[in-house]
Amino acid sequence: MAEKMTGAEMVIQALTDQGVEHIFGYPGGAALPIYDAMFQQDFVKHILVRHEQGATHMAEGYARSTGKPGVVLVTSGPGATNAVTGLTDALLDSIPLVCITAQVPTTLIGTDAFQECDTVGITRSCTKHNYLVKSIEDLPRILHEAFLIATTGRPGPVVIDIPKDIQFAVGEYFRPEAETLRHQSYRPQVDGDLAAIETAIDLMLKAERPIFYTGGGVINAGPEASENLRELAELTGFPVTSTLMGLGAFPASNPQWMGMLGMHGTYEANMAMHDCDVMINIGARFDDRITGRIDAFSPNSTKIHVDIDPASINKVVQVHVPIIGDCNRVLEEMIRIWRSRTNAPRTEAIAGWWTQIQKWRDVGSLNFKNSDTVIKPQWAIQRLYEATRKQSKEVFITTEVGQHQMWAAQHFHFDQPNHWMTSGGLGTMGYGLPAAVGVQVAHPDALVIDIAGEASVQMTMQELSTAVQYRLPVKIFILNNERMGMVRQWQDLLHGSRYAHSYSESLPDFVKLAEAYGAKGIKCDTPAELDAAIADMLDHDGPVLFDVLVEKDENCLPMIPSGKPHNEIILPDTANIGDIIDEKGRQLV
Amino acid sequence: MNAHLQPTGSAYFLTQETQLSERHTLSVLVDNEPGILARVVGLFSARGFNIESLTVSETEHDKRLSRITVVVIATPKVLVQIKAQLERLVPVHRVHDLTAEGAYLERELALIKVNGTGDHRAETLRLADAFRAQIVDATVESFVFEVTGKPSKIDSFIALMQPLGLVEVVRTGLAAINRGPEGM
Numbered sequence: 001m002a003e004k005m006t007g008a009e010m011v012i013q014a015l016t017d018q019g020v021e022h023i024f025g026y027p028g029g030a031a032l033p034i035y036d037a038m039f040q041q042d043f044v045k046h047i048l049v050r051h052e053q054g055a056t057h058m059a060e061g062y063a064r065s066t067g068k069p070g071v072v073l074v075t076s077g078p079g080a081t082n083a084v085t086g087l088t089d090a091l092l093d094s095i096p097l098v099c100i101t102a103q104v105p106t107t108l109i110g111t112d113a114f115q116e117c118d119t120v121g122i123t124r125s126c127t128k129h130n131y132l133v134k135s136i137e138d139l140p141r142i143l144h145e146a147f148l149i150a151t152t153g154r155p156g157p158v159v160i161d162i163p164k165d166i167q168f169a170v171g172e173y174f175r176p177e178a179e180t181l182r183h184q185s186y187r188p189q190v191d192g193d194l195a196a197i198e199t200a201i202d203l204m205l206k207a208e209r210p211i212f213y214t215g216g217g218v219i220n221a222g223p224e225a226s227e228n229l230r231e232l233a234e235l236t237g238f239p240v241t242s243t244l245m246g247l248g249a250f251p252a253s254n255p256q257w258m259g260m261l262g263m264h265g266t267y268e269a270n271m272a273m274h275d276c277d278v279m280i281n282i283g284a285r286f287d288d289r290i291t292g293r294i295d296a297f298s299p300n301s302t303k304i305h306v307d308i309d310p311a312s313i314n315k316v317v318q319v320h321v322p323i324i325g326d327c328n329r330v331l332e333e334m335i336r337i338w339r340s341r342t343n344a345p346r347t348e349a350i351a352g353w354w355t356q357i358q359k360w361r362d363v364g365s366l367n368f369k370n371s372d373t374v375i376k377p378q379w380a381i382q383r384l385y386e387a388t389r390k391q392s393k394e395v396f397i398t399t400e401v402g403q404h405q406m407w408a409a410q411h412f413h414f415d416q417p418n419h420w421m422t423s424g425g426l427g428t429m430g431y432g433l434p435a436a437v438g439v440q441v442a443h444p445d446a447l448v449i450d451i452a453g454e455a456s457v458q459m460t461m462q463e464l465s466t467a468v469q470y471r472l473p474v475k476i477f478i479l480n481n482e483r484m485g486m487v488r489q490w491q492d493l494l495h496g497s498r499y500a501h502s503y504s505e506s507l508p509d510f511v512k513l514a515e516a517y518g519a520k521g522i523k524c525d526t527p528a529e530l531d532a533a534i535a536d537m538l539d540h541d542g543p544v545l546f547d548v549l550v551e552k553d554e555n556c557l558p559m560i561p562s563g564k565p566h567n568e569i570i571l572p573d574t575a576n577i578g579d580i581i582d583e584k585g586r587q588l589v
Numbered sequence: 590m591n592a593h594l595q596p597t598g599s600a601y602f603l604t605q606e607t608q609l610s611e612r613h614t615l616s617v618l619v620d621n622e623p624g625i626l627a628r629v630v631g632l633f634s635a636r637g638f639n640i641e642s643l644t645v646s647e648t649e650h651d652k653r654l655s656r657i658t659v660v661v662i663a664t665p666k667v668l669v670q671i672k673a674q675l676e677r678l679v680p681v682h683r684v685h686d687l688t689a690e691g692a693y694l695e696r697e698l699a700l701i702k703v704n705g706t707g708d709h710r711a712e713t714l715r716l717a718d719a720f721r722a723q724i725v726d727a728t729v730e731s732f733v734f735e736v737t738g739k740p741s742k743i744d745s746f747i748a749l750m751q752p753l754g755l756v757e758v759v760r761t762g763l764a765a766i767n768r769g770p771e772g773m
Binding site: 120121124125128129132134149183184185186309310311313314315318 | 619620623624627628631635666669670673674676677679680681682
């Protein structure tokens with residue numbers, strides 16, 4: 001049932017047909033026809049951001065907390081280039097985004113026109129796929145294909161660059177059938193190879209020191225995947241650890257939970273990864289923050305790797321049993337085959353392993369020395385966590401990037417998937433505030449908190465204005481140490497404590513800043529007053545900027561230093577971290 | 590089974606690469622759409638893979654399909670990555686590693702301009718005949734030869750022309766196809 005309409009109307013119609021209720025964007029000359037079409041309807045609601053990077057992070061927060069694609073609309077030139085950071089962030093963390101960029105009219109492309117840039121050229125390497133629409137006949141197919149590509153297989157960002165004359169052109173709109181839409185060359189493999197899954201179960205049935213190493217792929221495979229992971233863990237009795245991106249897929253309150261692994265992961269998780277005999281990687285990609293030194297990474301284990309992206313297999317670590325497929329489908333099969341072999345978990349066979357794990361747990365790698373006089377950042381997060389547990393509302397956490405992010409991952413505990421939004425792969429400072437805004441748009445009644453640092457939050461501070469405009473009651477919990485804490489820590493580790501530009505000078509008065517934006521500002525620098533101040537923040541019905549003045553030179557530990565294997569992790573009682581990394585390790589990031 | 594475990598490369602691999610590089614010819618079937626060549630070339634540069642030779646042209650006009658023949662020199666582990674990364678591009682239909690998959694044919698075409706008079710000219714013609722090079726342009730003091738064959742044959746012919754007045758060479762890069770009845 002083709003219908004005649006303009007390109008701009010097609011954009012809005014396609015969004016409506018895709019069930020997109022919210023888009024994040026910023027208008028400009030080349031995008032005006034689409035904005036005009038949007039003005040004349042009610043279904044698609046537009047959130048006006050203050051900077052296009054904010055729009056992309058909002059869409060990421062929206063997508064990650066709902067499982068639906070996030071949609072961004074920006075203008076040509078600077079609108080598109082400002083979106084690049086968020087697109088790259090979404091690519092590295094496999095977040096489904098559809099970003100519509102306006103372009104100068106086709107007749108002006110290549111003439112260095114006002115607000116022209118080579119958007120498809122610039123975004124080619126930071127998107128899963130991108131399109132330049134050159135004909136109105138192609139537009140309906142491209143719009144729907146973009147959603148298919150963004151959301152299926154390994155999810156990611158897709159850019160559609162639409163020149164202004166195409167937005168004005170009239171053509172026939174149609175919604176392609178899923179089958180005809182399916183790109184001939186684009187067929188992600190979702191069902192894992194059965195023989196490989198059986199081999200994996202055979203190995204798991206003989207394992208004496210097994211570990212599940214799970215990642216963001218479990219979250220991306222939908223809530224059923226998390227349910228199935230829980231079931232498989234219960235059936236097998238194996239310990240579970242997760243990457244930063246996978247937190248929440250397995251409940252932190254479960255006794256089989258080992259905490260996060262990797263550079264700032266727990267001692268028990270990292271030691272278990274190093275010493276295991278069977279590693280079951282589900283939806284993680286052996287990132288360098290996880291593996292540490294590759295040639296000493298889990299040297300004696302047989303490795304099973306479940307991933308929907310064939311390019312992730314054997315990219316970094318050579319595995320014995322690769323299984324290409326959707327985490328949820330593979331987990332379902334694993335459960336079915338395990339059940340067909342046995343009804344009991346391997347409790348006895350792995351009892352010795354659990355005894356060893358308990359010894360590692362007893363080390364208490366997340367411990368820290370608390371203080372009566374100064375607020376410790378870890379303690380602030382623990383108090384925030386305790387306060388939120390008493391809330392009847394659903395709680396979502398976003399973070400910026402740095403020490404506070406790692407402390408949040410260590411000390412804020414998640415029992416549900418899709419409730420933890422953080423920039424893992426790209427490590428984008430400034431992600432958390434706009435991501436929180438995006439989460440709050442999707443979940444207006446929830447409690448959404450951005451655990452932030454004073455340096456990161458200033459990178460996208462302006463989005464507080466967006467929160468105020470749309471009455472989005474996000475809470476920005478700033479752990480303010482007047483340092484770029486992680487940079488400072490690395491300068492201690494690697495550069496003789498020469499703190500080149502890693503301190504925050506001329507900080508704004510965050511309370512006054514909040515008030516200037518029309519939000520509430522709170523400041524706290526005394527441990528005894530923290531609980532009351534947190535309660536004050538949570539009780540306020542509106543956006544809050546909470547400035548928590550914390551210990552300035554706290555190190556984020558435990559830590560696996562660059563170039564070291566998992567079993568050479570630095571524990572919290574280490575006095576001088578400056579002597580640990582050797583010359584070669586210094587060259588690594 | 591653990592004995593199979595080989596250390597692999599990454600930013601965190603501190604020892605030397607132990608695998609030897611091999612020369613492989615890949616045949617890549619793609620949708621002939623704007624930007625496809627940039628996607629393929631961009632992938633190679635972004636991930637640090639090297640291209641030795643690249644040929645691209647539309648091969649099935651009705652289906653808008655192009656065939657890209659790309660020659661790479663890489664370790665076996667990197668070759669697997671190159672193939673997987675190429676297949677991940679949305680407009681890429683299939684990638685075949687012709688070198689790994691059995692017998693295949695390789696051909697290249699070159700146009701070669703040689704100046705010369707007198708004895709040199711006669712010698713040039715004799716050699717061209719031996720290499721089955723066609724004369725596609727001639728003046729009283731120059732020839733342009735068209736020669737096709739394996740890259741090694743073209744290399745030899747160019748080397749022989751060097752002392753006889755070689756002016757310039759253009760080469761198409763490699764086109765390759767597997768032997769036998771099976772198509773890609």
